[in-house]
Amino acid sequence: MPAKKELVKKGKGMKDILPEECLLREKFVDKAKAIAEFYGFEPIQTPYLEKVELFTSAIGESTDIVEKEMYNLKTKGGEKLVLRPEGTAPIVRAYLENGMHTKPQPVMLYYSGSFFRYERPQKGRRREHQQFGIEVLGEEDSIADALVIRILFAILEEATGIKSFSLRLNSVGDKECRKNYQKELTAYYRKHAKSLCKNCERRLKTNPLRLLDCKEEECAPIKEDAPQIIDYLCNSCTNHFKELLEILDASGTPYYLDHHLVRGLDYYSRTAFEFVSEEGLAFGGGGRYDPLAEIISGKELPGVGGSIGVERALETKLEKQRSESAQKPIKVFFIQLGTGAKHKSLYVLEMLRKAKIPAKHSLSKNSIKSQLAIASKLGASYTLIFGQKEALENSIIIRDMETASQETVNLEKLTDYLKKKI
């Protein structure tokens, strides 16, 4: 008996993605890619580790993400790195660092991969999560915003199996408009400070825009009458937003205006949007981030983008698949019998692979009974039985699992024969 030892388990908030979910995710990303590529987007991959300063400057020192949700590490050389908590800042960094301004503008990129936040896990939220996102860099016109929204909308519609979701839309203005608005909002809320919930008392001091996010009933009436940012937008921001709405209308993309929608990160400007399920859970979102490039490099570069949280978007589909416990039946199962046949079995399987005939097998089993049992459990339509006799004769038995009839064919003719059958 080996000594018992406690298994080292996975870290908090981490998840093993098992085969069925892996396949679902791969399919989703493939579809999403195809849609993005149709519209001229190209793939990009940025490192999972970035210098900490990229995020502290871009996202904002006083945001939760920077203050408490980053995975920090220090290299032996003393470099301070973090696991990327979001995707936009790295891509803007990559654009600037690789001189992509020399390419035809705008530069349109898509990405998919993991992001990390050190948070308490809960439903639809883990410490490592996957996003599929797109970014349009170097374009200020609202057609870019519409393009991003339209593509994400299409992905949610066509690749996720989500029945009903809604697109919520708002404009948070530029730096100037927002400054004015925030002033008004703060002044308004100060007047009602006594009747606010505890959270809102705090928000009033730390992050006034978030006041609009409060779900407490006691704050609802106050929220209802609060000044709306839309009334504080400057002319150019108003026009930008108006044009976006016109384009969305013309493209048949339903949305509704949500004056309470704000984004958490400092670098956002103008367009802000979110995709929300019936239950109110957001599984995607994004916005315009014209100030971002200037914050991290001093250069001006307008940009707009958005992303979809892969696990959230696939949750309903995964649950459905689980409840159906649908197992895809396989066509062909290969059975070997006896050492001579076993030794030659990889040769036969290679024949099948080259003929592009998918076949399962259980090479490590020896008894024909157990192999047949596995074949029928997997729902195989045909089994190929390859025993000592067949190995010597260069033949193989094809067994129809439904009718239990079988016939022997020459090994050379096997692939042609099978192709006709399936």
Added chain:
RNA sequence: GUGACCUUAGUUUAGUGGUAAAACUCCACUCUGUGGAAGUGGUAUCGGGAGUUCGAUUCUCCUAGGUCACCCCA
């Protein structure tokens, strides 16, 4: 970071202050030449640690993990 609930075999669950049971799965054998079967066997120091007790899987505390909500966010 705050709060609530949970943790017994691979899985889903029972159970008791005197060291555990079922179903399904998996593996092995019966059984190297023909399937969904059957039989037999195997798989748990009851998440980890400490305390109370003659004795703790059961009671208490701590810790870790899970689930959910808040904060925040995807």
